[in-house]
Structure formats: C-alpha cells, structure tokens
Amino acid sequence: xxxxxxxxxxxxxxxxxxxxxxxxxxxxxxxxxxxxxxxxxxxxxxxxxxxxxxxxxxxxxxxxxxxxxxxxxxxxxxxxxxxxxxxxxxxxxxxxxxxxxxxxxxxxxxxxxxxxxxxxxxxxxxxxxxxxxxxxxxxxxxxxxxxxxxxxxxxxxxxxxxxxxxxxxxxxxxxxxxxxxxxxxxxxxxxxxxxxxxxxxxxxxxxxxxxxxxxxxxxxxxxxxxxxxxxxxxxxxxxxxxxxxxxxxxxxxxxxxxxxxxxxxxxxxxxxxxxxxxxxxxxxxxxxxxxxxxxxxxxxxxxxxxxxxxxxxxxxxxxxxxxxxxxxxxxxxxxxxxxxxxxxxxxxxxxxxxxxxxxxxxxxxxxxxxxxxxxxxxxxxxxxxxxxxxxxxxxxxxxxxxxxxxxxxxxxxxxxxxxxxxxxxxxxxxxxxxxxxxxxxxxxxxxxxxxxxxxxxxxxxxxxxxxxxxxxxxx
Amino acid sequence: xxxxxxxxxxxxxxxxxxxxxxxxxxxxxxxxxxxxxxxxxxxxxxxxxxxxxxxxxxxxxxxxxxxxxxxxxxxxxxxxxxxxxxxxxxxxxxxxxxxxxxxxxxxxxxxxxxxxxxxxxxxxxxxxxxxxxxxxxxxxxxxxxxxxxxxxxxxxxxxxxxxxxxxxxxxxxxxxxxxxxxxxxxxxxxxxxxxxxxxxxxxxxxxxxxxxxxxxxxxxxxxxxxxxxxxxxxxxxxxxxxxxxxxxxxxxxxxxxxxxxxxxxxxxxxxxxxxxxxxxxxxxxxxxxxxxxxxxxxxxxxxxxxxxxxxxxxxxxxxxxxxxxxxxxxxxxxxxxxxxxxxxxxxxxxxxxxxxxxxxxxxxxxxxxxxxxxxxxxxxxxxxxxxxxxxxxxxxxxxxxxxxxxxxxxxxxxxxxxxxxxxxxxxxxxxxxxxxxxxxxxxxxxxxxxxxxxxxxxxxxxxxxxxxxxxxxxx
Ligand SMILES: Cc1ncc(COP(=O)(O)O)c(C=O)c1O
Ligand SMILES: Cc1ncc(COP(=O)(O)O)c(C=O)c1O
Numbered sequence: 001x002x003x004x005x006x007x008x009x010x011x012x013x014x015x016x017x018x019x020x021x022x023x024x025x026x027x028x029x030x031x032x033x034x035x036x037x038x039x040x041x042x043x044x045x046x047x048x049x050x051x052x053x054x055x056x057x058x059x060x061x062x063x064x065x066x067x068x069x070x071x072x073x074x075x076x077x078x079x080x081x082x083x084x085x086x087x088x089x090x091x092x093x094x095x096x097x098x099x100x101x102x103x104x105x106x107x108x109x110x111x112x113x114x115x116x117x118x119x120x121x122x123x124x125x126x127x128x129x130x131x132x133x134x135x136x137x138x139x140x141x142x143x144x145x146x147x148x149x150x151x152x153x154x155x156x157x158x159x160x161x162x163x164x165x166x167x168x169x170x171x172x173x174x175x176x177x178x179x180x181x182x183x184x185x186x187x188x189x190x191x192x193x194x195x196x197x198x199x200x201x202x203x204x205x206x207x208x209x210x211x212x213x214x215x216x217x218x219x220x221x222x223x224x225x226x227x228x229x230x231x232x233x234x235x236x237x238x239x240x241x242x243x244x245x246x247x248x249x250x251x252x253x254x255x256x257x258x259x260x261x262x263x264x265x266x267x268x269x270x271x272x273x274x275x276x277x278x279x280x281x282x283x284x285x286x287x288x289x290x291x292x293x294x295x296x297x298x299x300x301x302x303x304x305x306x307x308x309x310x311x312x313x314x315x316x317x318x319x320x321x322x323x324x325x326x327x328x329x330x331x332x333x334x335x336x337x338x339x340x341x342x343x344x345x346x347x348x349x350x351x352x353x354x355x356x357x358x359x360x361x362x363x364x365x366x367x368x369x370x371x372x373x374x375x376x377x378x379x380x381x382x383x384x385x386x387x388x389x390x391x392x393x394x395x396x397x398x399x400x401x402x403x404x405x406x407x408x409x410x411x412x413x414x415x416x417x418x419x420x421x422x423x424x425x426x427x428x429x430x431x432x433x434x435x436x437x438x439x440x441x442x443x444x445x446x447x448x449x450x451x452x453x454x455x456x457x458x459x460x461x462x463x464x465x466x467x468x469x470x471x472x473x474x475x
Numbered sequence: 476x477x478x479x480x481x482x483x484x485x486x487x488x489x490x491x492x493x494x495x496x497x498x499x500x501x502x503x504x505x506x507x508x509x510x511x512x513x514x515x516x517x518x519x520x521x522x523x524x525x526x527x528x529x530x531x532x533x534x535x536x537x538x539x540x541x542x543x544x545x546x547x548x549x550x551x552x553x554x555x556x557x558x559x560x561x562x563x564x565x566x567x568x569x570x571x572x573x574x575x576x577x578x579x580x581x582x583x584x585x586x587x588x589x590x591x592x593x594x595x596x597x598x599x600x601x602x603x604x605x606x607x608x609x610x611x612x613x614x615x616x617x618x619x620x621x622x623x624x625x626x627x628x629x630x631x632x633x634x635x636x637x638x639x640x641x642x643x644x645x646x647x648x649x650x651x652x653x654x655x656x657x658x659x660x661x662x663x664x665x666x667x668x669x670x671x672x673x674x675x676x677x678x679x680x681x682x683x684x685x686x687x688x689x690x691x692x693x694x695x696x697x698x699x700x701x702x703x704x705x706x707x708x709x710x711x712x713x714x715x716x717x718x719x720x721x722x723x724x725x726x727x728x729x730x731x732x733x734x735x736x737x738x739x740x741x742x743x744x745x746x747x748x749x750x751x752x753x754x755x756x757x758x759x760x761x762x763x764x765x766x767x768x769x770x771x772x773x774x775x776x777x778x779x780x781x782x783x784x785x786x787x788x789x790x791x792x793x794x795x796x797x798x799x800x801x802x803x804x805x806x807x808x809x810x811x812x813x814x815x816x817x818x819x820x821x822x823x824x825x826x827x828x829x830x831x832x833x834x835x836x837x838x839x840x841x842x843x844x845x846x847x848x849x850x851x852x853x854x855x856x857x858x859x860x861x862x863x864x865x866x867x868x869x870x871x872x873x874x875x876x877x878x879x880x881x882x883x884x885x886x887x888x889x890x891x892x893x894x895x896x897x898x899x900x901x902x903x904x905x906x907x908x909x910x911x912x913x914x915x916x917x918x919x920x921x922x923x924x925x926x927x928x929x930x931x932x933x934x935x936x937x938x939x940x941x942x943x944x945x946x947x948x949x950x
Contacts, residue, residue, distance in 0.1 A: 014805075019644040023803040080779055082752045086716035088809045091666035092691060096812050104815055108623050114567040124931060125618030134613035134824070141609070144602030144794035148583050169494040179654065183818040191566035211816060241561035270551030277557045304495030305557055319619035319823030327489075334563045337571050340579055341686060343658040347822035348794030367658070 005040045009048035012038075014054070017057060017068050025085050027065045028058060052116040054214075065235045094211045099418075099433060106165045109322035115421075115456040116429035117448040118253060119318060119401055124373050124447075126366050133356040137349070143326075149336040151177025151324075154353035158358035159324055164366070166285070167299030168308065170326045176336045179321040181283050182212070182287070182309040185246075188279060188307065189216045189344040191338040194242060201246040202230040204434035204441075206253040222435060223281075225252075227396075231257030232270040244277050250293045251401025254434045254443035258399050259292035260459070268297050271305045285313040285368050288400035295297050304328035312354060314402070316368060322346060322354045374400070374447065381446040384455050388462040392469075395444075402447035405431075408440035417442075420464050426457050480515045481764075484523035487513075492532060492543050493769025502558050503533060503534040504542045525854065540612065545937040569686045574893075574908060581757040581902050588865050588932040590896075591904035592923040593728060593877055594793060599848050599922075601791070601841050608831040612824070618637065619823040624811040626799075627826035633798055633833035634785075641760070642774030645801045651811045654796040654821045656758050656786040657687070658814075660721075663754060664691045667806070668923035669717060675751070676721040677705040679909035679916075681728040697910060700727075702871075704734030710811040719752050725768045725874025726759040729909045729918035733874050743772050746780045758786040758798070761842050763875035779803035787829060789877070790842060791833045797829045838859060849875070852929075863937040867944075870919075877922035885944035892917075895939050901932050 003011075016022040029037070034045045049066060052058045059069045089379025107117055125136070150156060156172035163170050178184045185207075193199075195217030201207050213220060223230045230247055247267065249259035259267075271278050281298050296306040304327070311323035325335060339345065357363040378398065385395060385404070394407045408417070414430045415441075421428050431441025449457060478486075491497040498849035504512070509520045517520060524541060527533045533542045533727050571579070582592055625631060631647035653659045660682075668674075671690030678683050678697025688695060698705045705722055722742065732743075746753050755772050773783040779802070786798035814820065832838040853873065860870060860879070869882045881890070889905045892915075896903050906916025924932060 015644070016646075018777060020781075021644075021646060021649040021774055021804050023779030026803065060599070082746075082750045083716055084752070084779070084803055084806050086666040086717075087752065088805055090669040090672070090716070091664075091809075091813070092670060093665040093813050095809070096816060101812060102684040103616075104624060104643065107621070119620050122618040122620075125620075127616065127618055131613045131616055133608060134616070138609035141596040141602065143602055144792055145594050145597075145600075146582070146793045149579055167564045169490075171491075171496060179818045182816075186817050189566070190568040192562040192563040196566060197565075215816075219545065241558055241565070271557075276556045277559070277562065277746070299493055302493060304497075304498030313819075316620045317619055317823070318819065321488055321818065321820065321822045328499045328501065328559055329496050330563055331559050332496070334566075334570070337576060338566070338568050340566065341571060341690075341817075342661050343654045343796065344793065345796065347654070347796045347825040348792070349824045349828060353824060395491045395805075398690070462588045 006044050006048040006051075007036055009034060009038055009045060010051055013048070013052055014057070017181060022068050023082075023084055024070060025067050025083065027067050030065060055233060072470055093215045096211065097209070097433070099430075100209055102271075103427065103429060103433075106422070109427075111425065112422075112443070113426045113453045113456075114448050115426055115457045115461070116443050116445050117427070118314070118368065118445055119448050120314070121450070122446050123450075124370055126362075126369075129362050129366065130317075130353075133353050133360070133362065136356055136360075137352045138429035141352075144352075146170050147345045148330065149340050149345070149349055149350070149352065150175065151345060152348065154359075155322075155351045155355040158355050161359055162363075163326065167295040170328065174326060174329050174332050175331050176339065177346050177351060178323045178325060178339065179343070180313055180318065181281060181309050181323045182210070184309045184311075184323055185210070185279070185281075187213045187325070187335045187338050187342070188244075189213050189218065191335050191341075193218055193244060196242065198239065198243040199246055200235055200238075200243065202248065202252060203357045204431060204436040205246070206248060206281075207246055208435035209433045225255070225257060229257055229263045230267070231261075232267045235270060235274070235276075236273040238276045240275060244279060245271060246279045246281065247297075248281045248284070250282055250295060251287060251398060251403070253284070253401070254403055254429070254431070254436075254441075255405040256396060256401050256403045258293055264294055264297045265300065268300060268305065272303060276305075278306045279309065280306050281309045283309065283314050284401040285310075285317050286376060287402070288371065288395045289371060289378055290399050293400065298326065307331065312357075315370060316357065320350045320354055322350050323421045374402075375453070378404075379447040380451055380460070381444070381454055388459050389465075392462055392465050394398075402445045404444040404446065406442040406444045408442065408465060410465060410470040412440065412465065412472045412473070416468055417464060420468065421461065423466065424460055426460060428461075434470065477880075481519050481523040481526075484509060484513055484515075484520060485526055486672055488523070488527060489532070492587075493682050497543050498557075498559055498921060499543050499545060500558060502542050505540060509888075566894050567714070568690045571686065571702055572684070572817055572908070574826065574905075575684055578904060578908075580904065581897070584902075587897075587900055587902045588928045589920070589923050590936070591918050591920050591930070592934045593789070593925050595789070595845065596923050596925070598925075599845055601844075602605060604793075604837050604841065605828075608828050608835070608837065611835075612827045616827075619827075620820065621825055622820045622826065624815050624820070625650065625807065626821060627823065627830065629834070630797075630826045630830040633830050637833055637838075639640065642770040643801065647799060649804050649807050651751070651800045651807050652816065652821050652826060653739070653798045653800060655788055655793070656756060656784050656798045656808055659784045659798055659800045660685070660687045660754070660756075662800070662810045662813050662817070664688050664693065665817075666810050668693055668719060673714065673718040674721055675710055675713075675718065677723065677727060677732075677884075679725060679729055679906060679911040680721070681756075681909065684908045690783055700730070700732060704738045705742070707738075707742045710745060710749070710751075713749040714749045715750060719754060720746060721754045721756065722772075723853065724754045725757055725760070725771060726762060726873060726878070727758070728876070728879040729878055729904070729906070729911075729916075731871060731873035731876050731878045733768055737770045739769060741776060742779065747778065750758065751780075753781045754784065755781050755950065756784045757874040758784065758789050760785075761790050762845065762877070764846060764851060764853060765874050768875065773801065787832075790845060791832065791838070795825045795829055797825050849877075850927075852921040854927055855926055856870060856933070859933045864932050864940075867937055877920045879919040879921065881917040881919045883917065885940060885947070887940070887943040887947045889915050892939065893942055895943065896936065899935055899939065902934060903936075920928035
C-alpha cells in the first residue's frame with residue numbers, strides 16, 4: 001500500500017531539512033511548485049506544511065514565503081546551523097542580475113521558444129564528425145595529467161597556425177588556452193586591472209550583462225557606436241595604466257554591428273596614442289555570411305597593444321569550454337599564472353578534441369557549413385520580420401553572427417513585453433540587459449530556434465506588441 | 476647557404492619584438508638561455524645583442540637584464556606600446572610565490588626526478604579503460620551546448636549515488652560540478668567570504684601554498700595538529716558570519732595525517748557551537764592503504780555546516796578537471812551562479828566521461844588497483860628511507876594518500892638543500908611552502924616517480940644532506 005501523498009511530502013521535506021540540504025533560514029519551494037512536483041492539489045500540500053509547522057520545523061514568514069526554522073537535531077540539542085544567508089550575501093563577486101539569472105535558467109527550458117539565445121541550433125551541431133574526433137583522440141590517447149600552465153602544446157601550435165590565416169603572428173608561447181572567452185575576461189579582470197580602473201566599451205555591449213569587471217571594482221564607460229562600430233574619438237584623455245578598451249568588432253553582441261577596416265585603424269591609432277590596451281573579443285568572426293570581415297585589429301597591431309580573444313563556443317560548441325587569449329608574452333605569462341591559481345588549466349580532453357578539429361581541417365569545413373546555414377536562417381527571419389513586424393519594429397541586416405537588433409517602435413513597457421512573452425512561452429532578451437537605455441530593443445537570434453519556432457515566435461511577438469501598444473495608448 | 480648564427484638570433488629577436496610578443500619594457504631571455512637555444516657560444520649572442528642595441532631596439536639595464544626599448548614602428552613613428560608592466564603588477568590576484576611558480580614549471584620537466592609531485596604515476600593511469608569510456612561517450616553522444624548551471628545532470632545523479640556510499644545524503648540539486656577542487660576553493664572565496672574574514676586551517680596546509688583566500692583579502696589562521704588531525708580546541712571565539720574552517724581530514728596534504736573519528740566529531744561540535752562553517756576538502760579519501768578512513772565529517776553533519784569537496788584529480792586524472800562541492804542548496808545556488816559568471820560551467824566532454832566512469836562501476840575497480848599500487852609504493856619507499864636516511868631524517872608512516880612528511884634532522888639551510896637537489900636533477904617541495912616554519916621538512920611523494928627514480932633520488936638526497944650538514948658544521 002502506498003503512503004498517502006501528504007505523508008510523502010512531509011517525508012521529502014523532512015529529509016531535505018534533516019540532511020542539511022535545506023538549512024535553517026532557507027526558503028522551501030512554493031505551495032504551487034510542491035503541488036506540481038507531487039502532482040497533488042494545493043490543499044494536500046497545505047496539510048503537509050501545517051503538520052511540519054506544528055512540529056516546529058517550518059514557519060510562514062511575511063513576504064519571505066515558508067522558511068525552515070529548526071530541524072530535529074536543533075529541536076533535540078538546541079544547536080543551530082551557520083547563518084548561511086550572511087555568507088551568501090558576503091562574497092565580493094556580485095550575484096548575476098535577476099533577469100540574467102532568470103534567463104540562464106530559462107535557456108535550458110526546452111518548452112520555451114528561444115528567440116534570443118546566442119548559441120547555434122542543435123541541427124548545426126556536427127555530431128558525426130565530433131564522434132569521429134573523439135574517437136581519434138581516444139585512439140591516440142596517452143596518460144594525461146595536469147597540463148602545462150599555458151595549455152596543451154599541440155593545441156597552441158594548431159592555434160598558432162590557424163591565427164596566421166587571420167593575419168595574426170603568434171607563437172605558441174604567446175597563446176594561453178582558457179575555458180571559454182568569459183574566463184578570458186575574468187582572468188584579465190583579476191590579473192591586469194586595479195580596482196578603480198576604467199573599462200571603455202561599445203554601448204550597448206554584452207559586457208554590461210556580466211559583472212566580471214564591476215565585481216573587481218572597475219567602472220564601465222560606454223562609447224557611442226554607429227554602423228561602422230564604436231566611435232573612438234569620443235574617448236578623452238585616458239588615465240595611464242588604469243584603463244582598457246573592450247570591443248567586439250565582428251558582429252557585435254547584441255547589435256550585430258561589424259566594425260569597418262577604417263574604424264579598426266582609428267581604434268588602434270587612438271590606443272597607441274593614449275597607450276590604452278585593447279581587448280579584442282573576436283568570437284563571432286568566423287560566422288560571416290556575405291563576405292569575410294576585415295582582418296582583426298590584432299593583425300595590424302605591431303606594438304603589442306591588443307589582447308586577442310577567441311573561442312569555439314559560437315562556432316562549434318560551448319560545451320567544449322575552450323577559448324584562447326593571444327598577447328605579449330609577459331602578459332600571457334601573468335594570465336597563465338592566474339589561470340593556474342584558479343583551476344590548474346582547462347580539460348585535457350576538450351583541449352585534445354579541439355586540437356583534432358583544427359589539425360584535421362574539419363573545423364574549416366564545418367565553418368563553411370555553418371555559414372551556409374546561418375545565411376538561410378538570417379534570410380528566412382528577415383522575410384518573417386518583413387511579414388509580421390513591418391511598422392511595429394525596425395531592424396538592421398546583419399552581415400554575420402547570430403543577432404538582429406530589433407527596435408520596437410510603439411512606446412510600450414519592455415518589462416511587460418518580456419513578461420507577457422514569457423507567459424506565452426517565448427523567451428526574449430531585452431536591450432536593457434546590454435545597457436541600451438534609450439528606446440525599446442530586443443536581441444533577436446536567428447541561430448538557435450527552429451524555423452517553425454522562429455516563425456511562430458515572431459508572429460506571436462507581433463500580436464503581443466499590438467496588444468500592449470493598444471493598452472498603453474488607452475492609458 | 477645558411478645565414479650566420481648571429482644573424483639568425485637577430486632575426487628571431489626582431490620578429491618577437493616586431494609582432495608585439497615582446498613589447499616595449501619586457502625583458503628578453505638571458506644570454507645563457509639564448510646561447511643554449513641557438514646552440515652557440517655566448518660571444519655569438521653578444522654580437523647579436525650589440526647590433527640590436529646599436530639599432531636602438533634593446534638596452535641593458537642595471538639589475539633588470541636586457542629589455543626592449545623600442546621597435547621598428549616606434550622608431551619610425553615614435554609611437555609606443557602600453558606599459559604592460561604596470562598592468563601586470565596591478566590585478567588584485569597576487570602572483571603565485573616564486574618557488575611555487577618555479578615548481579609549477581619544473582613539474583613538467585621530464586628530466587627531473589620528481590620526489591614531491593602530488594599526482595599519480597603515469598603507470599597507474601587506466602589508459603585502456605579511459606579509451607573505452609571515451610569511446611562509449613562518443614558512441615552515445617548527442618549535441619551538447621552550455622550545460623545547466625549546476626552541471627551535467629547524469630553526473631550529479633551518479634555522484635549523488637556515489638556519495639551515499641560514503642554516508643553522505645545529497646540530492647543532485649545540492650551538488651555543484653566544478654573544474655577541480657581548486658576551483659571549488661576559488662568559488663567559495665569569491666562567493667561566500669568578505670574581505671577581512673578569517674580562514675582557520677590546519678598548519679601546515681596545502682592552502683598556504685595558494686593565494687586563493689589571501690588575494691581576496693582573507694586572513695589565514697593556522698591551528699596546531701597532532702597525529703589525529705587539527706586541534707579544534709585552540710580556536711577561541713569566532714567572529715560570526717566572517718570566518719570559515721578549512722580542513723583536509725584524509726591523508727592531509729602535506730603531512731599525510733588522517734583525522735580520527737573522535738576528532739571529526741569534536742571539529743563538528745565546535746563548528747556547531749561557534750556557527751563556524753567547515754570546508755571539508757576530501758580529495759584524498761579514496762586513496763587509503765591499510766583500511767578505509769572514518770566517514771566524512773559531512774556524513775555526521777545534520778545541520779548543513781559542512782561544504783564538502785571532492786575531485787577526480789588524485790584518483791583518476793587531474794586532466795579531467797572535474798570536482799564537486801556538496802552543501803546546502805542556497806549555498807550551492809550562490810556558488811553555481813558565480814561559476815556561471817566565471818566560466819559558464821565545466822567541459823561537457825569531461826563531465827560525460829566522468830559520469831561514465833561512475834555509472835559503469837569502473838571507477839571503483841580502478842580505485843582498488845590504485846590502492847594496491849600505492850601500498851607497494853609506500854612500503855618500498857619506507858624501505859629505501861630506512862636504508863638511506865636513518866639518522867638523517869625522521870618520518871611518519873602514512874595510512875594513505877601520496878605523502879610522507881620528512882623531517883630532516885641535521886640543522887641545515889632548506890634553501891641550499893632545494894637548490895643543490897635541483898642542480899642534481901631532483902625536485903623537492905620544502906615544508907616552508909606549506910607554512911611549516913619550525914624545523915626542516917620535505918613533502919615526499921611516493922605516488923609519482925618510478926621506483927628507480929625514487930631509490931636514486933632518496934639516495935642522492937642522503938648524500939646532499941650529509942654534504943650540507945658537514946659544511947654547515949664547519950662554519
Ligand atoms: C561577446 C561575447 N564574448 C564572450 C562570450 C562568452 O563565450 P564563451 O562561451 O567562449 O565563454 C560570449 C557569449 O555569449 C559573447 O557573446
Ligand atoms: C588538498 C588539496 N586540495 C585541492 C587540490 C586541487 O586539486 P584539483 O586538481 O582537483 O583542483 C589539491 C591538489 O594538489 C590538494 O592537494
């Protein structure tokens with residue numbers, strides 16, 4: 001005979017409290033969530049919670065939901081657990097912004113239409129070649145342990161050859177392997193910048209959605225952009241040794257803007273004049289659609305001004321967690337020391353698989369396929385946009401990358417748009433995440449969702465915009 | 476016809492300077508190093524350097540060696556590169572200690588006898604099963620991308636079952652996958668502790684060799700140990716919410732000490748009384764030799780006082796870069812948010828391979844083999860020690876792990892011992908790295924070197940000790 005449901009709930013909660021997973025002071029899941037998980041009515045959940053409250057284990061608190069107030073052991077021995085809440089609030093690394101946390105969570109929800117997700121669709125994942133590459137690595141495997149501080153040498157050698165095709169001369173000694181471009185930024189923040197330094201950057205920018213520099217006490221200072229990229233003339237005189245310029249010149253996240261050749265030269269010239277180092281985040285470079293973008297700023301940098309960042313996340317798979325930083329050797333040495341202090345290097349398996357992709361030439365072939373697919377997807381979405389959002393939004397035509405920067409025309413609240421869309425099963429990234437404060441923007445991605453979802457999502461979006469526009473017109 | 480050697484050196488250096496790998500202000504390799512690399516006399520190197528100096532590219536500076544002072548472009552255009560030296564010195568993360576950096580480098584030198592290295596010997600690497608596991612993962616592979624914030628669910632599920640065998644009840648939701656135990660410490664430092672907090676720890680301790688807490692402004696406060704582990708009575712009253720206790724209760728690094736059952740209970744009791752959270756770094760647990768160690772402190776923790784850390788680095792391979800943190804859910808959530816901000820999660824490949832090891836049962840079988848091997852190695856080294864170091868050193872008999880904590884008896888300088896051993900091709904970790912300030916200690920590892928090397932290394936060590944003891948006796 002099965003125990004009644006409310007007993008099961010009680011036991012479940014007692015176990016969570018008992019083994020310390022839900023320590024004193026922590027909030028338990030809402031009644032609604034518990035009801036869903038146990039597939040019962042809310043009244044059954046309430047019965048269970050009342051019994052637990054009568055036992056003195058939990059307590060409803062105004063505005064805080066139901067929290068754990070003691071456990072069988074504290075009841076017995078009057079001991080209590082550490083005030084973890086204090087610790088959780090203490091660290092210097094700020095928590096992600098609420099919306100970003102929510103998006104991180106919602107992005108792994110397969111039931112939502114992902115209209116913004118910055119990742120290649122599963123159907124561009126090169127499954128059979130990936131299996132082959134792994135098989136090769138397995139076949140040739142030798143015992144592996146901690147890697148060299150700068151990373152697996154054959155991978156750095158392969159990257160050195162690959163970078164040459166982009167016009168960048170970099171010996172393996174001036175390349176550091178990292179676990180993705182985000183870690184590259186984290187290491188730069190920990191290793192090269194003092195608290196109080198200034199990070200100049202395009203505005204809007206992906207960097208605004210993170211805390212990587214702000215948590216270490218740096219100030220972000222946004223620069224205006226036009227359709228050729230950021231406008232370097234707007235930087236005044238720069239504090240020597242205490243500033244850096246971050247830019248994302250190819251198919252920028254979130255606007256899709258491609259920096260022109262001329263603008264690249266201007267940016268480098270300013271950097272040389274002001275002795276302002278540049279972080280060139282170039283992880284979307286290979287995803288061009290119409291024609292190859294101008295060479296990296298790093299390729300015309302003769303004085304070691306540029307730290308160049310790349311990654312396999314956007315072209316192959318973010319699950320590899322493999323990226324790289326290229327720069328002057330003393331800087332790379334400093335960053336590799338910090339990398340060693342942080343996690344002793346990146347996965348040996350991922351590094352070997354990445355090296356295999358490069359050395360066999362499969363990476364280049366795969367890129368060609370991705371570009372074809374992205375072209376189809378972009379053109380398809382542009383058609384759908386023309387069909388459903390004409391008059392409701394305006395947009396650019398990106399020359400590569402994942403994103404269309406959609407400007408919603410009717411004046412309406414982006415908060416409501418985000419919430420209403422989510423309620424209808426559509427996840428949006430609104431421009432404010434990237435510090436786009438004037439006007440209403442959405443980062444639309446044509447890279448991830450299926451064509452069916454893209455079509456349906458954009459159509460529903462048009463309806464939501466119309467509804468909200470009418471409502472706000474009425475007020 | 477080949478260009479003369481000194482021309483080759485000039486071109487090599489010009490290229491390094493020209494492409495910005497050696498920016499202005501950076502030190503070029505020493506004459507000795509260049510002579511070795513190009514296989515020439517020092518006089519040839521000097522000829523090359525003189526020509527470069529005459530060109531105005533480099534300059535000898537008092538006490539700084541030879542530095543780059545300009546490059547062809549700066550000569551042309553009077554532009555200069557950013558003062559990277561300022562940046563390299565600026566970040567809040569302190570550089571590793573010089574000795575530790577030197578050891579990190581020297582540990583990948585295959586010509587040295589590694590008497591201290593904390594890693595399993597290559598001949599315990601389970602190569603054929605590792606290939607099989609990778610093959611299985613490749614075979615069953617599906618498209619993978621960014622993982623869930625807490626890590627690949629099947630791995631967390633497998634860990635949850637595995638942890639139960641150690642007496643720890645932890646649902647997958649209270650487990651965070653990290654890229655090794657070091658990253659676990661880094662995340663705790665970034666996420667849970669305020670600058671000015673105190674980290675209590677056994678002394679000596681592995682933690683002293685790192686800067687993970689110190690760089691974030693925390694103070695390490697060492698506690699005395701006896702043969703049953705750290706002595707918790709020595710902690711006075713603890714600042715609430717601003718302190719944590721770090722301990723490594725199984726086969727401690729560097730002393731090899733195993734904390735007794737009774738001591739574990741005392742530590743937990745203190746922690747409960749003082750509301751002092753515990754970090755239990757248990758990465759050597761499975762490497763027991765004579766009998767299984769007492770259950771983890773976490774297994775008797777009913778109130779969520781303990782953050783429990785494990786890793787595959789010491790048992791399987793550090794190259795996987797897979798570890799885990801177990802703790803109360805709100806704490807795990809906070810740490811997983813920081814993990815997302817740091818590197819968006821650990822390698823999908825490593826996580827899948829690790830899950831395969833656990834679910835197939837191969838991990839447990841492999842551990843049995845490792846224990847057998849470690850027993851043989853330990854017993855062998857104890858014999859060699861008895862043969863060569865009797866009267867020159869004293870030591871404990873470790874019950875597991877990798878290390879013998881060797882106390883050198885004659886009064887001599889550990890700096891000289893380290894240097895002389897290195898000159899003879901033997902790499903030692905001296906006790907001072909771990910903040911053992913009284914007496915002369917070496918961390919001896921029986922896990923890594925071949926039996927031939929262990930024998931030879933210990934014999935040579937005995938000769939060096941004798942020589943130094945005589946010398947210091949003479950003074
Ligand atoms: C501009 C930019 N830089 C860096 C990253 C981080 O990428 P990775 O997965 O390589 O850490 C992203 C990911 O969204 C990005 O858009
Ligand atoms: C006690 C202790 N903790 C943590 C680590 C770091 O191990 P991992 O490779 O899992 O990051 C080590 C490695 O030497 C160690 O000895």
